[in-house]
Amino acid sequence: MLSIMPKVEEKLEKRYTGGLSRRARITRNLTLIIPATILALMVIVAIFANLSWLGLPNIGLAPHDPTTGVITDRFLPPSFMEGGKSEYLLGTDRLGRDVLSRVIYGTRVSLSISLLVIFITAFIGTVLGIISGYLGGRIDGFLMRATDMALSFPGILLALLLAVSLGPSYWTVVLALSILGWAPYTRMVRGEALKLSEADFVAQARIIGTPPIRIMVRHIFPNVINSLVIMMTLSVGMIILMESTLSYLGVGITAPTASWGNMVADGRSYLDTAWWIAAFPGIAIGLVVMSGNFLGDWLRDRLDPRLRQV
Amino acid sequence: MTRFIILRLLFAFVALLGIVVIVFFLVRASGDPMSLLANPNMSEEQYEHIKERLGLDKSWGEQLVIYMGDLAQGDLGESLLREKPVIDIIKQALPNTLKLIIPSFAIAMLMSLILGVLAATYRDSFWDTGVKFLAVLGQALPGFWVAIMAVLIFSVNLRWLPVAGMATPAHYVLPVATMVFFILPGMMRLVRSSMLDVLDSEYIKMARIKGLPERLVIWKHALRNALITPLTVAGMIFAMLVTGAVITEQVFNWPGLGRMIVTSTFERDFPVVQAITIITAVFVLGINLLVDISYAYIDPQIRYQKM
Numbered sequence: 274m275l276s277i278m279p280k281v282e283e284k285l286e287k288r289y290t291g292g293l294s295r296r297a298r299i300t301r302n303l304t305l306i307i308p309a310t311i312l313a314l315m316v317i318v319a320i321f322a323n324l325s326w327l328g329l330p331n332i333g334l335a336p337h338d339p340t341t342g343v344i345t346d347r348f349l350p351p352s353f354m355e356g357g358k359s360e361y362l363l364g365t366d367r368l369g370r371d372v373l374s375r376v377i378y379g380t381r382v383s384l385s386i387s388l389l390v391i392f393i394t395a396f397i398g399t400v401l402g403i404i405s406g407y408l409g410g411r412i413d414g415f416l417m418r419a420t421d422m423a424l425s426f427p428g429i430l431l432a433l434l435l436a437v438s439l440g441p442s443y444w445t446v447v448l449a450l451s452i453l454g455w456a457p458y459t460r461m462v463r464g465e466a467l468k469l470s471e472a473d474f475v476a477q478a479r480i481i482g483t484p485p486i487r488i489m490v491r492h493i494f495p496n497v498i499n500s501l502v503i504m505m506t507l508s509v510g511m512i513i514l515m516e517s518t519l520s521y522l523g524v525g526i527t528a529p530t531a532s533w534g535n536m537v538a539d540g541r542s543y544l545d546t547a548w549w550i551a552a553f554p555g556i557a558i559g560l561v562v563m564s565g566n567f568l569g570d571w572l573r574d575r576l577d578p579r580l581r582q583v
Numbered sequence: 584m585t586r587f588i589i590l591r592l593l594f595a596f597v598a599l600l601g602i603v604v605i606v607f608f609l610v611r612a613s614g615d616p617m618s619l620l621a622n623p624n625m626s627e628e629q630y631e632h633i634k635e636r637l638g639l640d641k642s643w644g645e646q647l648v649i650y651m652g653d654l655a656q657g658d659l660g661e662s663l664l665r666e667k668p669v670i671d672i673i674k675q676a677l678p679n680t681l682k683l684i685i686p687s688f689a690i691a692m693l694m695s696l697i698l699g700v701l702a703a704t705y706r707d708s709f710w711d712t713g714v715k716f717l718a719v720l721g722q723a724l725p726g727f728w729v730a731i732m733a734v735l736i737f738s739v740n741l742r743w744l745p746v747a748g749m750a751t752p753a754h755y756v757l758p759v760a761t762m763v764f765f766i767l768p769g770m771m772r773l774v775r776s777s778m779l780d781v782l783d784s785e786y787i788k789m790a791r792i793k794g795l796p797e798r799l800v801i802w803k804h805a806l807r808n809a810l811i812t813p814l815t816v817a818g819m820i821f822a823m824l825v826t827g828a829v830i831t832e833q834v835f836n837w838p839g840l841g842r843m844i845v846t847s848t849f850e851r852d853f854p855v856v857q858a859i860t861i862i863t864a865v866f867v868l869g870i871n872l873l874v875d876i877s878y879a880y881i882d883p884q885i886r887y888q889k890m
Contacts, residue, residue: 418594418598418871419598421871422867422868422871424819424822425817425818425821425822425867425870425871426863426864426867427821427825427826427829427863428822428826429825429826429829429830430825430829430844430859430863431860433829433844433845433860434609434857435609436848437847437848437851437853437856438609438853510722510723514723514725517725518725518726518727518830521725521727522829522830522833522845522848523845523848523849524845534725534727537725537727537731538727540731541834544731544734544739548735548739551728551731551732551735552732552735554728555724555728555729555731555732558724558725558728559723559724559725559728562722562723562724562725563719566719566723567719
């Protein structure tokens with residue numbers, strides 16, 4: 274990186290050490306610490322919602338079972354409100370299920386889907402992007418046209434189409450989000466690879482007769498990792514948003530499994546009497562997505578300011 | 584240039600064929616398409632009748648040929664539940680969707696221009712911070728949730744606005760606001776960043792040195808050039824509008840295409856979902872084609888590329 278952009282590095286050095294005021298530095302650190310903490314907490318909550326994967330289904334962070342409710346405890350408001358019970362911190366839904374526990378279990382769905390999709394799309398996108406950027410020519414032209422299409426095709430329609438043919442499920446969501454999700458990665462990696470293919474060290478590798486595949490894997494790939502990590506972080510939020518939207522529409526994760534999207538859909542009919550059913554899962558989505566976006570921005574500022582779209 | 588346009592048209596056509604074939608096989612991906620098309624209450628006779636009418640007794644190759652022939656003639660098939668041609672259903676729902684999308688798009692466009700330019704011109708000011716804050720919120724909160732919370736506040740608690748439907752102008756307020764909230768952040772950021780790029784350029788400095796009033800520099804010279812960038816992402820804006828319409832129509836029971844496709848998904852009315860998807864694909868291809876061609880006019884270098 275240094276060899277390519279010495280000037281930018283120099284500027285950065287200045288900007289990040291001497292250039293910033295004390296207050297600005299504190300703000301910058303906070304934009305790391307707060308979102309990182311929230312995301313870490315979410316991951317912990319997702320893993321330890323219960324310990325059934327250790328053979329201990331009765332121990333865990335979730336106070337209640339997310340799918341079985343107590344019928345006599347239906348529509349109880351959050352415990353801090355009048356009429357709430359202390360054992361249901363965020364109230365209960367139409368079947369007497371604990372909203373907090375369902376939000377906690379929803380974390381599992383959202384985080385696992387976004388991790389899966391990110392790894393699938395980043396992998397495909399990187400392979401195609403490096404090929405496109407380094408080899409160029411007709412392959413590049415074709416891949417770039419395809420990328421444009423994928424970027425402008427509304428993924429939601431594809432997801433609906435898949436839901437109707439394969440039925441709504443966890444894997445349908447993963448598939449629907451992956452089929453178009455590679456495109457932004459391809460475009461970004463292709464741009465990087467194109468620049469790198471003109472760098473001196475790549476030219477030298479070519480001159481000594483290194484085969485293209487080796488150049489792509491050993492010389493280009495290591496140099497796109499930074500941008501890749503930034504982009505992967507930035508997509509956490511986007512994928513969680515899309516997953517929750519699909520679940521909200523009823524074509525993603527369906528009842529009785531708890532997901533943030535289908536909880537909001539559930540609460541839609543009881544807005545006038547039990548707003549908490551729809552409100553809390555939405556706040557959870559907002560928190561995670563915002564944390565992911567802030568963390569991605571922070572990483573981008575730190576690792577690769579060239580990518581900054583201001 | 585002609586060669587360029589022909590090549591692009593050819594590509595668009597091949598891409599469309601590809602999409603149609605993929606959609607065709609998706610219907611059959613789950614195994615027996617009849618399991619999607621028939622409902623369990625049908626009699627044996629009805630079942631066989633549908634199977635024959637849809638040509639499902641023929642081989643896949645024959646089916647694909649027939650299907651493509653129908654499409655070429657503009658026949659999008661027939662809805663399974665409403666027993667009407669899909670095209671009629673679309674004709675009914677499309678105006679409602681346009682009534683939602685057009686005002687939303689106009690408002691969002693206007694707001695993003697004003698806010699984006701203000702944020703770029705007065706960088707790091709109150710305006711800029713406000714725009715960034717709005718963008719952060721808009722990109723983090725799910726559209727459907729914001730819409731529902733708006734219903735909770737303005738319809739359920741304050742009783743100012745109706746919950747759903749499209750009878751009076753008041754019915755338009757929340758759906759349009761939701762759409763605007765959905766598309767504004769992205770467009771605003773785009774205008775802001777392309778404005779920042781332009782403001783940094785030599786000809787703007789020149790205009791300033793020349794002593795032109797700042798108002799003219801910003802709103803005439805800079806904005807005109809900054810507007811080219813959003814053109815490149817016309818496709819993405821289209822995708823955003825479609826997604827926004829699907830969500831908004833669902834939340835507010837708006838009888839447009841978006842709700843139609845979601846309802847049809849539940850009813851497993853495959854021809855409707857399939858037709859709307861293919862029509863959208865045609866639009867996507869068309870928009871990309873137009874963007875490419877208009878770009879080739881602006882930048883001659885593009886014309887001589889291989890593809």
